[in-house]
Amino acid sequence: MKLSQLVLKSMQKNMRHYYLYFFALIFSVTLFFSFVTLQYNESIIEATKASGTASAGFEAASYMLYFIVLFFVLYANHLFIKRRSKEIGLYQLIGMTKGLVTRLIAFENILLFAGAVSIGMMLGLLSSRLFTMILLKLLQFDAVVTMSFSKVAVINTLIVFGILLVIILLQMAFMVRKTTLLSLFNASKQADERVKRFSVFPMLMGAVGIGLIVYGYYESTVLLSAETKNLFLSMLLILATTIGGTYFVFRYSVAFVLNLFRLSKKGHLNLTDVLALTPIMHRMKSNAKSLTLITVLTAVSLAITTLSYISYYSASSSAEERVPADYVTVDGREAAFLTALDAQEIAYTTKTMNLTSAQVDLAEIFDKKSIELFGDNTLGNTLVISLSDYQQIDPTLHLAAGEAILTSYNGFMSNLIPIVAPLELTLLHGEHQFPIHIKRIDEESILAWRITSGGFVIVAEDAVFKELQQLNEGESFGYVTKSQTTVDLVDANEETYEQVEKLYKTTGANIFRESQEDGQIRKLSSQQTEVKENLNMFGTTIFTTAFLGLAFLLATGSILYFKQMSEADEEAESYKILRKIGFTQDELLRGIMMKQVFNFGVPLVIGLLHSYFAVKSGWFLFGTEMTTPLLITMALYISMYILFAALTINYYKKIIKQAL
Structure with missing residues (x-):
């Protein structure tokens, strides 16, 4: 031949x-x-x-x-x-x-x-x-x-x-x-391992594996806090403990737990127990490395896909944080813009807020561990608006003498360094001091990010605001915007937004300031523009990561399937014997299904836990919403694993049918 x-x-x-x-x-x-x-x-x-x-x-x-x-x-x-x-x-x-x-x-x-x-x-x-x-x-x-x-x-x-x-x-x-x-x-x-009894060593190593995973999870929760001294080393430590712990769990913990279950039966194992538990225990030595690798790959791909989806899902809300209205203008530059809107008979609403500034001692706001991030100088500037201006947003807000609220504190800073109300704070201006009681903290942005640079805003009584405004006349702490006017369109469609966007630029309403150093003009963006920029950036990212995630799923799911095909072929003779002595196909399939619940379910569950803690440790750096994107991506991964498990069970079913 x-x-x-x-x-x-x-x-x-x-x-x-x-x-x-x-x-x-x-x-x-x-x-x-x-x-x-x-x-x-x-x-x-x-x-x-x-x-x-x-x-x-x-x-x-x-x-x-x-x-x-x-x-x-x-x-x-x-x-x-x-x-x-x-x-x-x-x-x-x-x-x-x-x-x-x-x-x-x-x-x-x-x-x-x-x-x-x-x-x-x-x-x-x-x-x-x-x-x-x-x-x-x-x-x-x-x-x-x-x-x-x-x-x-x-x-x-x-x-x-x-x-x-x-x-x-x-x-x-x-x-x-x-x-x-x-x-x-x-x-x-x-690579098969015949386990007759367990000694103290596998028990200890199994406990160590669980302990390493728990420690890795704990470290991930404080990764971006003030407690972390070296971010890179902490990330390596989390990676090492989580992967090492996962291997020990598969190598020792699982077989040990299954052996305890077997001993609890006192030798009275039914067919389901034999077909499900025994092969898992005997093959755990050879499967530990591959299951660990599959679990880690699942966790990594799921975490990356979720973080990308968080960015894309949060495109609109992130834009709202940076630009709190359809259009924002500063320092009275809105006049020509509003005239143009009136000429085009475009309906809109406006809100104007006057701004001033003061200094605050950050040590009064943040805890001691967080304040270390600011170094020796804990004095910082903050913007202040009056209660009467803020009531354009929340007419129900009332402040007693000496009261104030802190607003616009959101995004990753609020997660990295949280502020807890109520708290006592002093507004400073030279030798002048204004003690205030912060009774509430709001996350909603009321000023454009260009103005606040990501900092918080104090809403104070009108009397306090006016006094600070008078003290700031002719002075400045760096550059202070004097006012912000927001413009929201009423019942506008996409064509209207495109038309207004042109007016926003041609009238100069989008000018923020002109730099005295390089002469360049800094400009503001509309909310629609911010959304489109976010979608353009994060849409490409979620597309590429989804591709990679699909490839990871194909790799891990197929490898699990191939391994089970191999085991099914090796166990074919055992199924022939069991069928000959009277066991039915359904009885054999029940044990096989339990086995596949472990082979596909345990790596998936541990991988989901790994990805959850990985995402939770820093999701706020990528967007404003974690729960929905995480649940959606997890549901997709679970569906794919169920599909591969069903294919595996179907292959076993064919092997059992051929047994007689």
Whole structure:
């Protein structure tokens, strides 16, 4: 028989092993080719030209996507070679040399890769239009999307997967040549561990694993607080304790807990217990590393996707924090703008707030640990507005003598250094002091970020405000804006906003100030402009991270599925015996389903916990809302894992049906 005929017969015989591997390769090529094609799509280039980092982000994500695919294919190839170890051993037993066996498997891989790359690029070309539409939808950019073919994308894909094929062939050749004939026949059993009893050591190591994870979680909650002295070392410590703890939990804690459950049965194990618990315990030594890796990859991809989604989801609310109305003007520059609106018969409402400033001792506001961040000088400037002006926003607010409220304290600063009311505070101006009682703290922004620079605002009695205003006449603490006027349109549509945006710029209402040093004019942005800029920046980010997250899910879910396929084939003889002695298919499936709940459920649950604490430690740096984005991304990951678990159970079902 010729080598080519042997290759074709071998591939036909192993098709049930290769079909998901082949599909995963096709899917990987499709994702990669589509992603690279997007970089050269004219609509995408036009939509992302405002973001200077979009092109660099696409390129970096392409490399990340390639390394994910590389990891997945290398791991999957290792599993398939292990599953075919007896077949490779038989080839050598009948006289085939290791070189000939290597060429046989190499030809199979070349054919698989050639087919996968060809089909993947065709599907990628078709799907690139869909992905382009999704990205433009995220960016809220209107454009006619046409199918785009890029020669550069084709060349890049061929080079990347050509390199991957070479790496796979080297890995395969190394595995075939380094193993002996005897080891090939026993390869599928080498890593199993038969546990008869547990000593004190695994108990201690299991407890240490749980303790390390809990410690890592605690450190993540104080990562960005004043208690953290070295941020980089703290992040490394959290990473090390969490990963190390996860490995110890899989290696020792799980098997120990299951052994306790087995002992509690006093030897009276039913079929479900035997099929679910025993294989898990016996294979935990070999599975601990892979389950740890899968758990960590799941946590990392979920955390990155969630943080990106938080940024995108918070695009509108973040814009409202920076620009508290549709349009903001300062120091009376709104006159020409309002005249233009009246001329166009555009309905609007305005609110004008006069501003002054004072100094405060930050030591009176923040705790001792937080105040260390400010150094020795704890005096800072704060903006002050009058109660009567603030009542334009909240007419129900009333202040007694000496009372005030603190507002506009939000964003990451409020999470890093929280302020708790009530508190006593003194407004300072030279030798003048104004003791006030802060009775309430509001997060709502009432002044543009350009004016406050992210600081808080004090709402004081009119008498206190007027006295500070008089003291500030002819003086300034740096540059102090004298007033802010906000303009909100009434029942405006998209066309009206576009029209008003032009008026906002042409009338000079968007001028903030002119720098005396370099002569440059600092300008304000409208709320709509802020939203569009946020969507442009974060829309590209969430799209790329979603791509990477999908690739991570494909890798981790497929690896779990491949491992379970391998275990199912090894346990096929046991199912034959159980069927022959009278156990039904449903009875066997109950035990198998319990086993898959562990194999897919435990890595997923631990990964979800890891990602939750990772996101919770610094989500406020990315946006204003955590709960909804986190729940949505978690639901997607749970759905994908359920899908892979269902595929696994369906494969076991086929094995059981073939048992008789």
